[in-house]
Amino acid sequence: MPLSAIEDQQILDEIVGKVEAISEIEPGRYAVRIALAAATVGTDPGQLINMLFGNTSLQDDVTLHDAEIPEELVRGWGGPHYGLAGLRKRTGILSRAFTCTALKPQGLPPEKLAELAARFARGGIDYIKDDHGLADQSYSPFAARIAAITEALGKVERETGHRAHYVPSVTGTLDAAVRQITDACHAGIGTFMVQPMILGLSSFHRVVEANPGVAFFAHPALAGASRIAPALLFGKIFRTLGADAIVFPNLGGRFGYSPDTCREIARTALAPWHDLEAAIPVPAGGMTTDRVCEMLDFYGADVMLLIGGALLDARERLTEETAAFVGRVKDYRYG
């Protein structure tokens, strides 16, 4: 919008974005700080990302590096229902890292997924999340998957006393996601995974808001290519909209995030920020049991380690491999 086309002085004063600072970071590369009017966002999360990076995403030499979000917006959205402290309390896992694995491959029917889940649970795992590729597919419909897996995990709990928490992935439209959560809550599930960039940020927050007793894992699907700094998108935006735990690609796995990027994501997710609960960092992607100590050295105790394929690759020894993973996390000397 050409400024010369704006006749209203109040809009020029109060609504038009203002360049507050430009500094050269390195030759030809600049940090630019722009002030936007909070009134342009209202209270809609989709409109937040629209104002921050809607059209600017079309400029292929611009990266959204960071954003300060007004206190009243952050407090209004409210952040995680549980977060780190709440999930520690809910699970009784007070001082160590959490463990997590993933159910896959796609194509398995519900009873086979339930069988895998039971074997993970017998190994003592804390959380079992759906692979992010599992949706409401014909070979494994959501409702049938929930029923089979909750039954299998209930049986393990009755036999061993250990309760593994199943985290199904909710997908589709807002309506479908809400329906899936309602149905699964009736079956006793209390934690769900969402892909905020595919569901849409506004709908993600609506899902969180509509389910106050529930904890949410945010999955980064489609988020990686957005030229939005991951620490901002995951550690601030996903968190302020309600992610209790944020899954992201760990360094040295099959994705390309650097140690600095990973450290910054974890730091931002956990840092005190507008009195929100902290979100638990969940580094993942090609992780293996022999990297547990290295990862705990790097992240400390306030982390959830997620190993999926490498445990499944143990096949008939899946329960033992899971127990070995869990054992390493429990036995680690937290500093």
Place this chain on the structure above:
Amino acid sequence: MPLSAIEDQQILDEIVGKVEAISEIEPGRYAVRIALAAATVGTDPGQLINMLFGNTSLQDDVTLHDAEIPEELVRGWGGPHYGLAGLRKRTGILSRAFTCTALKPQGLPPEKLAELAARFARGGIDYIKDDHGLADQSYSPFAARIAAITEALGKVERETGHRAHYVPSVTGTLDAAVRQITDACHAGIGTFMVQPMILGLSSFHRVVEANPGVAFFAHPALAGASRIAPALLFGKIFRTLGADAIVFPNLGGRFGYSPDTCREIARTALAPWHDLEAAIPVPAGGMTTDRVCEMLDFYGADVMLLIGGALLDARERLTEETAAFVGRVKDYRYG
């Protein structure tokens, strides 16, 4: 998922993705063709993008270049309700390019926006879309905007016989978008703009499906940075989900799309594809009236030209500038 962890032969045969071809395009850069099982998508648009580029978006050296979408999915989603042919029929604009402008700046109250709309309409413009920054903000709530603008445009129509079509931007959650469309349809609006990458692809398609009499403009907000080829995302995916017209950054404006990219977007949107209606290409972003002939030389008649800020910049001569723009489009000698 390590293949060695998959025990089920049917999954290995029918579900696991298959690398069909790898060819070196230039030193160090490869085109890789991968076959995915349609069953992994089901019929959910969000799951389509999840399978195509969910986790792969996290690989920062990979671009999603193109995709063939199975006939049954494309036909099931159904594409544009009107498309090029339908909007030509609905508007009576049979052989020339369409004209469009944008209402802004943000911060104007509904009556001021309505006044601008009326002046555009007196200049003979075909479509007046909301700036993509307009949402349901306190200074211009959606319902009040709709009421003021439809009244103003109705008055111009009664006085001049010319009907300009207002295209409000619908935002927020799926529920909010559906409510906005329902209310605006009652006020006589028949065309809406959606930002599919912010609303979420699944919800975008649900909005389209729920409103069979309505035409949709797709806006590229947040889509630019996704390392998904624009011709695929706009010309195929947005189109198959129901976009009648697709807004994209034109070459030589304030965004960086190349002539080849723009030509490919327009070509893909218009090309015969699975019997879908063609979507109208809407190049935009810093366009001016003196570029009309050049743009029509480039795109031909099957296009909608969108000039926003440059018309608004004429201020008291807005109606005359609009008429000059419309005149150039009408007088152009289409080949």
